[in-house]
């Protein structure tokens with residue numbers, strides 16, 4: 001099938017639902033209980049919670065990095081977990097760069113148009129596309145690396161995007177620019193964001209909080 005045709009193929013809208021389950025720290029210890037977590041279609045869903053409460057573990061389950069087995073999930077009475085999505089874009093840690101240009105690090109062999117690349121170049125103020133990235137010594141700052149990870153995650157045609165602390169190491173101007181971009185993107189895609197930053201509250205369609213071993217919805221628009 002020609003690539004152009006592949007890119008315009010309609011993908012079923014993503015749907016993630018969890019009812020009466022626990023995310024597990026180990027087979028016997030719960031990280032937190034989920035009574036009802038249902039997100040689907042498009043929009044921006046924000047996840048809040050203190051350090052160590054299990055936010056990244058939730059994304060590892062949703063993305064498929066963790067198997068939905070007894071080590072990671074406990075199904076209580078009528079408990080269920082369904083994750084109906086194409087392969088999501090996932091901004092995770094620790095992440096990686098490899099020797100090559102900035103553009104190669106972002107595109108990672110995919111077919112990405114110049115227009116798509118240039119849009120993110122502007123939004124994220126990316127380092128020069130032809131800059132050679134080296135590993136030892138690393139010639140990128142933490143913020144520059146974060147921009148590369150973000151651009152890599154945001155490019156592509158996945159209908160679901162998981163962003164774990166997207167603003168880490170970004171300056172305020174870039175984070176605002178990213179939020180404006182997400183505001184447009186959420187009209188087309190389902191975006192789940194983990195953030196401690198209050199900036200995202202204003203653009204979230206749904207917010208969930210994990211507190212004292214429970215996940216619950218705190219606000220809906």
Ligand SMILES: Nc1ncnc2c1ncn2[C@@H]1O[C@H](COP(=O)(O)OP(=O)(O)OP(=O)(O)O)[C@@H](O)[C@H]1O
Nearest residue numbers: 024025031049050051052053054055056057058194
């Ligand atoms: N690979 C792992 N093996 C064992 N325990 C882990 C692993 N990853 C995380 N944990 C533990 O699971 C708990 C939840 O970790 P998680 O990374 O999901 O928290 P978080 O809410 O994302 O925290 P933060 O805000 O600091 O990123 C922590 O107590 C952590 O020590």
Ligand SMILES: [Mg+2]
Nearest residue numbers: 055056057164
């Ligand atoms: Mg985390």
